[in-house]
Amino acid sequence: MKYLRKIGVFLLIGLMIFGMTACGSKKGNTFTGEAKGKNGTIKVEVTIDNKEIKKIKVVENHESEFTKDTFKKVIDSIIEANSADVDTVSGATLTSSAIIAAVKDAVKKSGIELTPKKSNGQASAKAENTSTDVVIIGAGGAGLTAAIQAKEDGAKVILIEKNAVVGGNTNFATGGLNAAGTKYQKEKGIKDSVDLFYKDTMKGGKNKNNPDLVKLLAEKSAETVEWLTERGADLSDVGRMGGASVNRTHRPTGGAAVGAHLVKVLDKKAKEVGVEIRTETKAIELLAEGNKVNGVKVQDAKGNKYEINAKAVILATGGFGANQDMVVSYRSELKGFGTTNGPGATGDAVKLVEKLNVELVDMKEIQSHPTVVPGKSKLITEAVRGNGAILVNRDGKRFIDELQTRDVVSKAELEQKGKTAYLIFDQNVRESLSAIEKYHKLGLLTEAKTVKELADKIKVNADELEKTVKSYNGFVQAKKDTEFQRSNMKTELNKAPYYAVEVGPAVHHTMGGLKINTDAKVITKDGKVVEGLFAAGEVTGGVHGANRLGGNAVADITTFGRIAGKNAAGLAKK
Numbered sequence: 405m406k407y408l409r410k411i412g413v414f415l416l417i418g419l420m421i422f423g424m425t426a427c428g429s430k431k432g433n434t435f436t437g438e439a440k441g442k443n444g445t446i447k448v449e450v451t452i453d454n455k456e457i458k459k460i461k462v463v464e465n466h467e468s469e470f471t472k473d474t475f476k477k478v479i480d481s482i483i484e485a486n487s488a489d490v491d492t493v494s495g496a497t498l499t500s501s502a503i504i505a506a507v508k509d510a511v512k513k514s515g516i517e518l519t520p521k522k523s524n525g526q527a528s529a530k531a532e533n534t535s536t537d538v539v540i541i542g543a544g545g546a547g548l549t550a551a552i553q554a555k556e557d558g559a560k561v562i563l564i565e566k567n568a569v570v571g572g573n574t575n576f577a578t579g580g581l582n583a584a585g586t587k588y589q590k591e592k593g594i595k596d597s598v599d600l601f602y603k604d605t606m607k608g609g610k611n612k613n614n615p616d617l618v619k620l621l622a623e624k625s626a627e628t629v630e631w632l633t634e635r636g637a638d639l640s641d642v643g644r645m646g647g648a649s650v651n652r653t654h655r656p657t658g659g660a661a662v663g664a665h666l667v668k669v670l671d672k673k674a675k676e677v678g679v680e681i682r683t684e685t686k687a688i689e690l691l692a693e694g695n696k697v698n699g700v701k702v703q704d705a706k707g708n709k710y711e712i713n714a715k716a717v718i719l720a721t722g723g724f725g726a727n728q729d730m731v732v733s734y735r736s737e738l739k740g741f742g743t744t745n746g747p748g749a750t751g752d753a754v755k756l757v758e759k760l761n762v763e764l765v766d767m768k769e770i771q772s773h774p775t776v777v778p779g780k781s782k783l784i785t786e787a788v789r790g791n792g793a794i795l796v797n798r799d800g801k802r803f804i805d806e807l808q809t810r811d812v813v814s815k816a817e818l819e820q821k822g823k824t825a826y827l828i829f830d831q832n833v834r835e836s837l838s839a840i841e842k843y844h845k846l847g848l849l850t851e852a853k854t855v856k857e858l859a860d861k862i863k864v865n866a867d868e869l870e871k872t873v874k875s876y877n878g879f880v881q882a883k884k885d886t887e888f889q890r891s892n893m894k895t896e897l898n899k900a901p902y903y904a905v906e907v908g909p910a911v912h913h914t915m916g917g918l919k920i921n922t923d924a925k926v927i928t929k930d931g932k933v934v935e936g937l938f939a940a941g942e943v944t945g946g947v948h949g950a951n952r953l954g955g956n957a958v959a960d961i962t963t964f965g966r967i968a969g970k971n972a973a974g975l976a977k978k
C-alpha cells in the first residue's frame with residue numbers, strides 16, 4: 405500500500421513537471437516556437453491537427469515592414485509542404501531562416517512527427533516565352549517608379565525581381581528625398597531653387613558629375629515629389645542632410661524612414677495600375693540583335709529559363725555595394741569594410757551589358773556612409789545629424805563639421821583613435837525624428853540621465869564630453885560654430901535623457917555605373933545609344949560624380965525612374 409502511494413506521488417510530480425514545461429509552449433494543439441531574426445525574436449504559434457500543420461500565427465516580430473511578404477511566403481510553403489524543411493527566401497535570408505527555425509522549434513516541442521507532403525513537381529506556370537511592351541529588371545524604387553509610369557502611359561509592363569521581395573535597397577533608405585521648390589518647402593518658408601540644388605550636388609560630387617543629368621534631377625525634383633504624393637506618398641516633413649545649403653530633404657511626417665514608406669506606396673500603386681510583377685525571376689541575358697535590345701532571358705526560382713521579348717528594356721538593378729569582390733576590384737582599400745546594402749546589390753547589370761559595348765563611368769567612386777554601427781551594418785540615418793546630433797571621438801571631443809559630405813566625415817572618423825566615433829544627441833533630437841525609435845527598439849542606443857553618466861557608460865572622457873556639449877550649445881545659441889564652422893545647428897543638446905551610439909564608415913553607395921543620356925537611354929563606348937535600352941537609379945553613373953549627397957539617391961531613382969518609364973513606353977508605342 406505504502407509502495408503504491410509512493411508511485412502515485414512520483415506520477416503526480418511527473419505530471420506536474422510535464423505540465424509546467426509544456427504550458428509555456430503548448431495551448432491545446434497549438435505549440436509555441438521562437439528563433440532570433442534580423443532585428444530580434446520571432447515567435448510563432450503552430451497549430452497541428454492529425455499530424456498536419458493547419459495554421460502558423462506570428463505572435464512576436466521585430467523585422468522590417470518590407471519582410472511582410474517573406475513571412476507569408478515562408479508560412480504558405482511550410483503549410484503546403486507540411487514540413488519546415490523549406491527553402492529560405494532570397495533577399496530576406498536571415499528573416500526567413502528565423503521563421504523556419506521558430507516553426508521547427510514549435511514542432512519539436514509538440515513531439516509530433518509530421519509527414520511531409522510531396523511537391524507536385526510542376527514547373528512554374530509562367531516559365532514560358534512571352535512578350536510585352538516594356539520589361540523592367542529590378543523592382544527597387546527605380547524599377548517600381550518606371551513600371552508605374554510606363555503602365556500609366558499605356559504600355560504593357562512586366563517587372564522582374566530576382567529577390568522574393570520587392571523594394572531592393574530602397575527598403576533601407578531612411579533620410580529622405582531631396583527636391584527644390586516644392587510646396588512643402590514653400591509652406592515652411594524655405595527659400596530654395598533649382599540652381600542652388602544643382603550647385604550643391606555638383607560641389608558634393610566634386611564637379612565630376614554629368615552636369616546635364618544633375619540639371620535634370622534638380623529641375624524635375626519638385627515634380628517628382630508631386631508625382632509621388634499624387635500616388636499616395638507622404639513627403640511633407642522637410643529636413644537637411646550633409647552638403648545641402650538649405651532644408652530640402654523630404655520625408656514622411658514626424659521624420660519616419662522614407663524608403664520603406666515609398667516601397668509600400670509604389671508596390672501598391674504598381675499592382676493597382678496592372679503592372680505584372682514576377683519575383684524570384686533573375687535576368688541572365690539581354691536579348692539583342694546588333695545594337696538593338698529586344699528582351700531578356702530569365703531564370704525563375706525553380707531554375708526554369710525562358711524569354712521575355714519586349715520593345716523596350718529598363719535596367720533598374722541597383723549598384724554593387726553588396727558585392728565585396730567587385731568593390732575591392734575597384735578600390736582595394738575598402739577590403740573588409742561592412743556595407744549598408746541589401747544582399748541584392750551585386751552589380752548584375754555590368755555583366756548583362758558586357759556584349760553591348762556599354763560605357764561604364766566613375767566605377768571607382770564608391771561612397772562610405774560615416775554613421776554605420778560597427779559589426780552590425782546598421783545605418784544610422786544622416787538625418788540624426790541633420791536634426792542636431794554631434795560626433796565625438798574617444799577623448800569626448802568633436803573633430804569635424806558633422807554635416808560635411810560623407811566622404812569628408814568618413815575620412816575624419818578613420819583618423820580618430822579606434823577608427824570610429826560616437827554620435828551624441830538628446831531627447832530634443834529623438835523627438836524630432838521618428839526614425840530614431842527603430843534604433844532604440846533595436847537596442848543600439850546607450851541612454852543616460854546626464855552627459856557625464858553617458859560619457860562613463862561609453863567610456864569617453866566625461867569632463868571633455870561635458871565641455872564639448874556645453875561649447876556646442878553655446879555655438880547653437882550664438883548661431884555660429886567657431887570651432888568647425890557647422891552652419892546647420894538645429895537644437896541645443898540640453899534635454900535629458902542623452903543618447904550615444906558608436907559609428908564608423910561602411911560601403912553605402914556606388915556612384916559609378918552605366919552611362920546614360922538625359923532620356924535615360926544607355927550609351928555605348930563610342931557614344932551611340934543602345935536602341936531599346938534604358939537605365940535608372942544606382943545602376944547608372946554620372947548623376948552623383950565623386951560623392952553622392954544624402955537624400956539624392958531617392959531623388960535620383962524616382963526622377964530617372966519616371967523618365968525611363970515614360971521614354972520606354974513612348975518607344976513601345978511607336
Ligand code: SIN
Pocket residue numbers: 577578579580784785786787953954955956957958
Ligand atoms: C541616410 O539616411 O543617411 C541614408 C540615405 C541616403 O543615403 O540618402
